[in-house]
Amino acid sequence: MKNYSKLQLTALVVLRFLVGWHILYEGIAKLLNPQWTSAGFLDQSQWILSGFADWVTSNAGILAAVDFLNTWGLIAIGLGLVLGLLSRPAAIAGAALVFVYYLNTPPLIGLEYALPVDGNNLVVNKTLIEAAALCVLALFPTSKIFGLDYFLAKRNN
């Protein structure tokens, strides 16, 4: 980490804050909306995960569990990234979660979705890019300098 240039470090921290902010707010917005459920999104699922999505939506108990884990997972990952607390596990978990979102509704040729789409996408969309950004953040950590992980590392030493 000491080998980052000042500019590189700044860029990585800014990226971490931006992605963290986005994920944290996605979680909080779901928490604040008591009617929110992932059923609408999962109903759209068409590719390799559509069987999984059907299983979740056809079972009220599992759907509730998925909604709960999704909301609090997003909040935990978002907080981890913004505060720099357990930032690497947060980034890895975030990359996996966001990639699952992508796999449910990838913009592939022949797959049509009824949900409104943001922008024009072919194979690559902003969700996939966010998953890739999270991989970068996992591989280029900054939280031991700009983050609460500093204190964790200090205690471990």
Add this chain to the structure above:
Amino acid sequence: MNAKVDRKDENSSSNKNMEKEQGNGMQRRTVLKALAGLPVAGFLGFEILKKKNYDGYKREAVLKELGLDSIEFPQADYGKKSSSGDLIKVGFIGFGTRARQLSQALGFMHPDDVKSRQQNNTLAGWLQQEYLNVAITGICDVFDLHAEKGLATAKNEIRPGGPDAPKLPVKRYHSYQEMLADKDIDAVIIATPDHHHAHIATEAARAGKHVYCEKSPSLHEDELNELYTTVKNSNVVYQLGHQITQSVVFQQAKEIIKRNILGKITLIETTSNRNSANGAWIRHLDAHGNPKPGDEKSIDWKQWLGNAPYAPFSVDRFYSWTKWFDYDHGMIGQLFTHEFDAVNQLLHIGIPKSVSSSGGIYYWKDNREMPDSLHCVFEYPNHDLTLLYSGNLASSRSRGRVFMGHDASMELGSNAVITADRGSTRYARGIQSGAIDPSSPMISFNPGAGQIDAVSSASEKYYASRGLTTTTINGRAVDVTHLHVREWLNCIRNGGTPSANIEMAFQEGIACIMAHKSYVEKRAVEWDDKLKKIV
């Protein structure tokens, strides 16, 4: 780029060689750096609070503009009190597909349905349905197979109320007269083909049995008059089978109409949109294309025909009876009845002054009499409005049910979506100031929340228009047919008049008979309000 990651972090404790003062400064700076995320999180929290205030203000502004800020919906008493009063003993007359659904609404399910519900995990939800303190003690069907299904349903002990519910013997009756003569039956549910509805309901009322009758109320004007007079002069509770107005959304739509949010309504458009053989009432074949069970040995065909003209037995007629005018009014009887009831419950427009219908058999060119494309125009000059009905059985393009007012329109389905009109007088200022956007829904109801949403985000609008929500009471999805039979039973126990009472049934029956007559006679048909007669 030399950006290789060094996992072993460096911290200030390794800077022992530095001067003390400098070390303290470094330490402070390092700690401050480590806390850099806190202001970011704080800023996000601040922005979230700001957004919540803004959304709340926006919602209030729209609702205030509409005078809906003080709206209060009566809290549903559903499931909150245990069923009081005596057990009501119910007999089913006719036990086909609809009766199977009605018995589930009463709290009884056939063992086969229990099994399939177990498999798709919906049994538990049904078992939570309110126990209605009823027992099915009689089954009457002209078809042995259906009667046996009815008996198995009535005897099944897997039901709401559980093992504590009384277990009474169930009797099969071979004619409805036999059932009506039995003193042990308190009330009957009539779910036969439509040509039996009126005369069975009339005789049931004469025998002092409460009546829940599927639509349509009657196919003939004289029968309808007789039914009306008989029920009016009796103490029985008559409820016509129209469950959709039991939805929470309808209570909310009522409030919208009462508060004149839409302005003067001059046009209502109702539709049916189907595109399948089953939807076109071709129902005598199973999934493999073979005729469904039943022959003259197991079906009492003479009784099935009843007052209808003689026709030789056929499996086609027995299952797909809707196709012939002797047994039904086609789309008018099966689908428009629901539309009429929805509109009449909201606006109380009653019997139209005139009706003209047109249409034809354009797609399903089999042995049917009923048109598969049908359009009826109902004129209400005394209410200054036209009610349109357009039904089609060869295209399922969704056309909805829309109330068009000068100030706003309301699309009423599984939820209500209200959109301000560009040319509205009432909302002109709101539209000009930008508070109201006529190009997207102004308000919608969320039955799940039981409250009004001023629609805001794109995805919310999307779901509002799709109506992905279900009718929910106290956070639980509830079958509307269950609510409709529950209302009927409550009126039997505590007095009162159910929503689809005999007055509503009479108005609906007349409107439907007029529409059918107009189609058959190819002329406009009028209602003479003085003579109380169709002319």
